[in-house]
Amino acid sequence: MRDTTFKGALSDRTARTFMGVLFGATLLVTLLNQIFPPDSALHVSAYTVTLLGKYLCYALLALALDLVWGYCGILSLGHGAFFALGGYAMGMYLMRQIGDRGVYGNPELPDFMVFLNWQELPWYWHGFDQFWFAALMILLVPGLLAFVFGWLAFRSRVTGVYLSIITQALTYALMLAFFRNELGFGGNNGLTDFKDLLGFSLQSDATRVGLLIATAVALASAFVLCRWITGSKLGRVVLAVRDAESRARFVGYRTEHYKLWVFTVSAILAGLAGALYVPQVGIINPGEFSPLNSIELVVWVAVGGRATLYGAVIGAILVNYGKTVFTGVMPEAWLFALGGLFVAVTVFLPQGIVGLVSQHWERLRKRFVKTGDTDDTPAAQGEHS
Amino acid sequence: MGYRFSQTLVAMLVMLLTCVSWAEQALQDTTVPPQTEQGLNSGTDMMDADESNRVVAPPTINEILDQLTSRSFDDKEAAIRQLANQNNPRVIPLLNALMNRELVHNRKDDTIALGEKQDGQWELRDPTTEEVVGHVDSRAARPVVINNRLRTVINNQLALSGLNDPDSDVRYQAAGQLIGNDDPEMLTALGERREQESSQRVLDQIETALNIAALQSDDLTARLNAIDALSGNLHPEVKNSLNSRLSVTDNASETRALEQALKKIDARINTFQTADTVFFGLSLGSVLLLAAIGLAITFGVMGVINMAHGELIMLGAYTTYVVQQLLPNSHEWSLLIAIPAAFLVSALTGILIERFVIRFLYGRPLETLLATFGVSLILQQAVRVIFSPLNRTVITPEWMSGALEINPVFSLTYNRLYIIFFALAVFLALLTLLKRTRLGLQVRAVSQNRTTARALGIRSERVNALTFGLGSGIAGVAGVALAQLTNVGPNLGQSYIIDSFMVVVFGGVGNLWGTLTAAFGLGIANKLLEPMAGAVLAKIIVLIFIILFIQRKPRGLFPQRGRAAEE
Numbered sequence: 009m010r011d012t013t014f015k016g017a018l019s020d021r022t023a024r025t026f027m028g029v030l031f032g033a034t035l036l037v038t039l040l041n042q043i044f045p046p047d048s049a050l051h052v053s054a055y056t057v058t059l060l061g062k063y064l065c066y067a068l069l070a071l072a073l074d075l076v077w078g079y080c081g082i083l084s085l086g087h088g089a090f091f092a093l094g095g096y097a098m099g100m101y102l103m104r105q106i107g108d109r110g111v112y113g114n115p116e117l118p119d120f121m122v123f124l125n126w127q128e129l130p131w132y133w134h135g136f137d138q139f140w141f142a143a144l145m146i147l148l149v150p151g152l153l154a155f156v157f158g159w160l161a162f163r164s165r166v167t168g169v170y171l172s173i174i175t176q177a178l179t180y181a182l183m184l185a186f187f188r189n190e191l192g193f194g195g196n197n198g199l200t201d202f203k204d205l206l207g208f209s210l211q212s213d214a215t216r217v218g219l220l221i222a223t224a225v226a227l228a229s230a231f232v233l234c235r236w237i238t239g240s241k242l243g244r245v246v247l248a249v250r251d252a253e254s255r256a257r258f259v260g261y262r263t264e265h266y267k268l269w270v271f272t273v274s275a276i277l278a279g280l281a282g283a284l285y286v287p288q289v290g291i292i293n294p295g296e297f298s299p300l301n302s303i304e305l306v307v308w309v310a311v312g313g314r315a316t317l318y319g320a321v322i323g324a325i326l327v328n329y330g331k332t333v334f335t336g337v338m339p340e341a342w343l344f345a346l347g348g349l350f351v352a353v354t355v356f357l358p359q360g361i362v363g364l365v366s367q368h369w370e371r372l373r374k375r376f377v378k379t380g381d382t383d384d385t386p387a388a389q390g391e392h393s
Numbered sequence: 394m395g396y397r398f399s400q401t402l403v404a405m406l407v408m409l410l411t412c413v414s415w416a417e418q419a420l421q422d423t424t425v426p427p428q429t430e431q432g433l434n435s436g437t438d439m440m441d442a443d444e445s446n447r448v449v450a451p452p453t454i455n456e457i458l459d460q461l462t463s464r465s466f467d468d469k470e471a472a473i474r475q476l477a478n479q480n481n482p483r484v485i486p487l488l489n490a491l492m493n494r495e496l497v498h499n500r501k502d503d504t505i506a507l508g509e510k511q512d513g514q515w516e517l518r519d520p521t522t523e524e525v526v527g528h529v530d531s532r533a534a535r536p537v538v539i540n541n542r543l544r545t546v547i548n549n550q551l552a553l554s555g556l557n558d559p560d561s562d563v564r565y566q567a568a569g570q571l572i573g574n575d576d577p578e579m580l581t582a583l584g585e586r587r588e589q590e591s592s593q594r595v596l597d598q599i600e601t602a603l604n605i606a607a608l609q610s611d612d613l614t615a616r617l618n619a620i621d622a623l624s625g626n627l628h629p630e631v632k633n634s635l636n637s638r639l640s641v642t643d644n645a646s647e648t649r650a651l652e653q654a655l656k657k658i659d660a661r662i663n664t665f666q667t668a669d670t671v672f673f674g675l676s677l678g679s680v681l682l683l684a685a686i687g688l689a690i691t692f693g694v695m696g697v698i699n700m701a702h703g704e705l706i707m708l709g710a711y712t713t714y715v716v717q718q719l720l721p722n723s724h725e726w727s728l729l730i731a732i733p734a735a736f737l738v739s740a741l742t743g744i745l746i747e748r749f750v751i752r753f754l755y756g757r758p759l760e761t762l763l764a765t766f767g768v769s770l771i772l773q774q775a776v777r778v779i780f781s782p783l784n785r786t787v788i789t790p791e792w793m794s795g796a797l798e799i800n801p802v803f804s805l806t807y808n809r810l811y812i813i814f815f816a817l818a819v820f821l822a823l824l825t826l827l828k829r830t831r832l833g834l835q836v837r838a839v840s841q842n843r844t845t846a847r848a849l850g851i852r853s854e855r856v857n858a859l860t861f862g863l864g865s866g867i868a869g870v871a872g873v874a875l876a877q878l879t880n881v882g883p884n885l886g887q888s889y890i891i892d893s894f895m896v897v898v899f900g901g902v903g904n905l906w907g908t909l910t911a912a913f914g915l916g917i918a919n920k921l922l923e924p925m926a927g928a929v930l931a932k933i934i935v936l937i938f939i940i941l942f943i944q945r946k947p948r949g950l951f952p953q954r955g956r957a958a959e960e
Contacts, residue, residue, distance in 0.1 A: 083759045083762075157940075160941070160944045161943075161944060163944075164943075164944045164945065164947055165947060166943055166944065166947045167947075168759070169698055169758050169759065169762075170898060170943060170947060170948075172698075172759065172762065173894050173895075173898055174898075174939070174940050174943050176891060176894070177891065177895060177936050177939060177940055178936075178940060180891050180936060181932075181933045181936040181937055181940075184929050184932055184933050184936075185929075185933050187929065188929055188930070299891060300887075303700075303763075303766055306763060307763060307767075310763060340774070340777075340778060343770045343771070343773065343774035344770075344771055344774050344775075346767070346770055347766075347767040347768065347769070347770030347771035347774065348767065348771065349767065350763050350764055350766055350767020350768075350770065351750055351764045351767040351768060351771075353763075354754065354760045354761075354763045354764040354767070355750060355753045355754065355764060358760070
């Protein structure tokens with residue numbers, strides 16, 4: 009039995025291995041980028057640093073989805089919305105930081121508002137010049153939306169396919185709304201042309217490395233948090249909800265409260281991922297809300313393996329690495345590959361890569377090493393969704 | 394009165410003489426024999442002869458035209474009026490040619506000819522016979538210059554001749570063109586036409602034109618009668634002239650009458666605009682119904698979330714395109730081939746998807762969602778590779794273009810009208826299939842209880858494949874209809890998939906009538922909201938409404954009841 013305290017989550021083997029690999033890779037990239045001069049063979053370019061940072065943001069997002077889908081059985085097709093909302097909150101802060109360095113040189117209004125002939129800042133843009141406020145909003149806005157949405161949905165017992173479809177409708181509606189210029193988030197073009205974050209220029213290598221490290225720390229903390237949640241008593245109830253919701257309800261648990269809690273935490277993590285993503289890629293636009301993005305996200309988790317947490321991280325990094333390579337080498341083939349991956353994983357690999365590896369691993373180990381049980385098998389897995 | 398009568402009589406005589414002599418001339422010229430009879434028979438129609446026709450020696454068309462070489466616009470106007478009064482089938486083409494700057498002044502011999510620019514040269518044709526009479530340098534001839542006043546004159550003359558055309562459509566057009574015209578010459582002509590007009594709708598147009606003119610009359614009773622007659626008339630010109638009359642009148646009873654008439658017109662316009670909105674709502678609803686009805690089968694009856702449904706619609710649209718390419722000369726009826734072809738293409742694709750992917754995933758609806766989404770990406774990309782990512786245009790057949798004009802503010806476009814009927818036909822066919830045939834019975838049995846159905850000897854595997862094929866085939870048929878409304882491109886399906894799911898979920902899964910109600914309800918709601926909120930906001934409002942609605946009734950408008958409803 010695992011130690012279910014927070015300290016226990018921090019020190020269990022899976023978490024330690026995960027953090028070891030994560031920080032090891034981050035440190036290596038940082039050192040290679042900072043120590044070696046640009047013409048050295050060992051130098052890692054700022055592009056690669058940012059690319060890795062981007063992957064880690066996706067990994068954090070996938071982790072958030074795995075928490076609700078893998079452990080709670082809620083297939084959200086709208087997690088991209090929480091990601092984008094976090095991103096927009098960060099984008100608003102970065103926009104205010106531009107100050108009078110914009111094209112129109114207006115110290116108060118972002119360029120697109122000047123362009124649209126707006127006279128003053130809309131009320132919801134106030135406060136975003138302070139980082140603490142923006143940081144609060146990054147967590148609060150997705151969290152609040154998830155809370156309200158989840159409260160409505162879970163209370164009326166909208167489950168399964170219906171829930172998936174209305175989450176999809178949610179992100180679709182938000183996408184349409186953010187495309188409108190009148191909403192005050194830059195419409196079609198979104199927010200871009202960022203200059204600096206907390207006074208550090210976003211163009212410099214050091215800031216990029218700093219953002220990578222920040223992302224790695226966020227991912228590691230989120231991982232430990234999720235380990236802790238899934239290992240705790242609450243996590244056990246959540247698993248029960250996934251596997252037999254009616255039974256859990258009959259036993260006396262208010263299942264909707266558990267689902268709501270997990271859903272909200274997951275949305276906050278997704279928002280955090282979005283906020284870390286935006287300064288690294290330098291733009292946020294309504295395209296991030298598109299339902300396609302959210303579905304792609306589901307595939308990352310499915311490819312890696314559900315209900316393992318590290319599987320989601322592995323899946324996100326592998327699929328996105330594949331995407332980078334494919335779109336560079338043969339762009340036409342990427343959608344074929346992605347589509348094939350969707351089909352192959354759901355039909356042949358219901359447990360994802362992690363499931364495949366651990367099956368073979370068990371078989372090999374049984375053959376060569378005769379030892380007792382270990383404590384790092386993933387949390388209970390079922391074929392239920 | 395007496396003077397006018399004698400003038401008319403003289404003019405008629407002159408006209409008759411002109412025609413007879415012209416006919417003789419034409420008889421000699423054998424190339425244009427049919428004009429003779431017509432000229433003789435309808436010569437009496439010409440009441441409004443121009444002064445210049447009183448000259449004894451009647452001028453030929455070419456002679457009249459040659460007057461257009463004058464630089465004076467007054468001379469030209471006289472020539473145009475004279476030309477228009479010639480009873481000759483060449484008059485209308487020549488007036489049109491003058492409007493389109495195709496009548497040219499040949500400076501070499503100072504004559505007028507039909508000219509067409511070819512390789513920097515004018516090809517000149519004879520105005521009456523259209524025979525090529527020669528080529529001249531581009532600077533040796535130039536189009537006859539006309540100004541706006543002459544344009545009005547020409548238009549009026551064209552309308553006048555149209556007013557006496559044997560074809561009632563032409564007369565209707567001509568009378569419509571004359572609405573709002575206060576030229577006394579035109580009004581006289583309209584008044585004369587009114588006496589002999591047999592077609593009711595032409596008569597209505599003429600009455601409208603005459604009543605608008607009567608608004609300017611000095612006689613109060615005539616004005617009041619005209620206002621009364623115009624009240625509720627939807628022609629845009631009526632509203633304008635009533636309004637402008639309202640701004641100048643100082644008579645209390647006339648003001649009251651005008652205000653009442655305008656109010657009645659506004660009320661009618663409002664009614665018809667609402668009707669128009671509802672029609673567009675029905676049209677959107679029929680599109681939604683077509684897109685969603687196949688999904689209602691695969692999702693509602695089989696419990697499979699087919700994200701590739703949109704792409705099956707797209708395949709149907711591309712099939713329409715391919716059929717048109719294969720039969721380039723038969724756009725009028727190639728749709729009739731496209732419908733079954735699209736059904737087959739999409740149904741076969743659907744059966745392949747079922748056999749190779751979905752078969753392994755029954756009972757795991759969320760995973761069918763992922764797998765079919767993968768299929769949709771593959772299909773989209775395949776279409777991009779085969780047909781290029783650019784949009785393709787499907788040609789709409791003649792019988793589907795145009796509109797059924799009910800009145801000036803309300804018309805039904807034929808393509809939308811046909812699609813509404815088509816959607817309903819598909820719906821009824823599907824309903825009959827499910828309720829009345831053996832396959833339908835088996836489909837319902839398997840969807841309600843697979844194990845029991847199998848125990849009773851139904852081959853559930855086969856039924857599954859056929860059901861999925863049926864749902865997919867209907868998606869293909871929907872694609873044929875959509876190809877008539879939008880561009881055919883690789884993203885065609887994506888834009889409908891979310892809407893289709895909304896319709897099915899809103900209507901209640903597994904209930905075809907629910908899908909019908911939801912499709913038309915959402916379509917009309919969307920279009921009613923659009924004028925108030927704008928297209929995008931209307932859509933957002935509808936989406937939010939559905940999200941909230943699902944909270945209240947998680948199983949849609951018409952939920953399935955009983956044991957089948959439990960998972």
